[in-house]
Amino acid sequence: xxxxTQPPSVSVSPGQTxxxxxxxxxxxxxxxxxxxxxxxQAPVLVIYDDSKRPSGIPERFSxxxxxxMATLTISGAQVEDEADYYCYSTDSSGNLWVFGGGxxxxxx
Amino acid sequence: EVQLSQSGPEVKKPGxxxxxxxxxxxxxxxxxxxxxxxxMPGKGLEWMGxxxxxxxxxxxxxxxxxxxxxxxxxxxxxxxxxxxxxKASDTAMYYCxxxxxxxxxxxxxQGTLVTVSS
Numbered sequence: 001x002x003x004x005t006q007p008p009s010v011s012v013s014p015g016q017t018x019x020x021x022x023x024x025x026x027x028x029x030x031x032x033x034x035x036x037x038x039x040x041q042a043p044v045l046v047i048y049d050d051s052k053r054p055s056g057i058p059e060r061f062s063x064x065x066x067x068x069m070a071t072l073t074i075s076g077a078q079v080e081d082e083a084d085y086y087c088y089s090t091d092s093s094g095n096l097w098v099f100g101g102g103x104x105x106x107x108x
Numbered sequence: 109e110v111q112l113s114q115s116g117p118e119v120k121k122p123g124x125x126x127x128x129x130x131x132x133x134x135x136x137x138x139x140x141x142x143x144x145x146x147x148m149p150g151k152g153l154e155w156m157g158x159x160x161x162x163x164x165x166x167x168x169x170x171x172x173x174x175x176x177x178x179x180x181x182x183x184x185x186x187x188x189x190x191x192x193x194x195k196a197s198d199t200a201m202y203y204c205x206x207x208x209x210x211x212x213x214x215x216x217x218q219g220t221l222v223t224v225s226s
Contacts, residue, residue: 043145
């Protein structure tokens, strides 16, 4: 079955840039999405179609995709950005969706 | 306002059956896919499957095919996730979510906690 691979954890100091990667064989042809999940809450979409931000998502969140890798970048990370982040995409058929394993972002 | 309201927490014994619900409001229920996502305690998100209430077209993740049944009732704007024989390993938070921007799961329910224990 299809898999998306993320690093388990990323740690930055407040104000620094956090970069979270997601690799998958179908990413050269399929868009990536990113979700933020804070403790005890439902996930929230922060990036769609590789690099677009839904309304209400701060500009410090950005995304990109190149080859088999998608990247979520948080420029000037804030303490309130501390959360688990998941990439989300589909396999080459477009019918089966998967989440990456998640990355715990620590900002301190 | 789009809302997905999920049924309350459940405590069940192994082998019992269960059906949890997700009621959509604030939009045309039959026009958008609804997916189900599992989150086991302390673990990540897992895509279980998705249904189009307009015609009940359903796709399951291979990991969940045959383990659960996803259905929808257009008359009550409610999607369901059901088990016929629960296992302890089914203990998890289950979220429903509606598609939106670019096919993403844009709107999420509050989650239903299912605990299976003898």
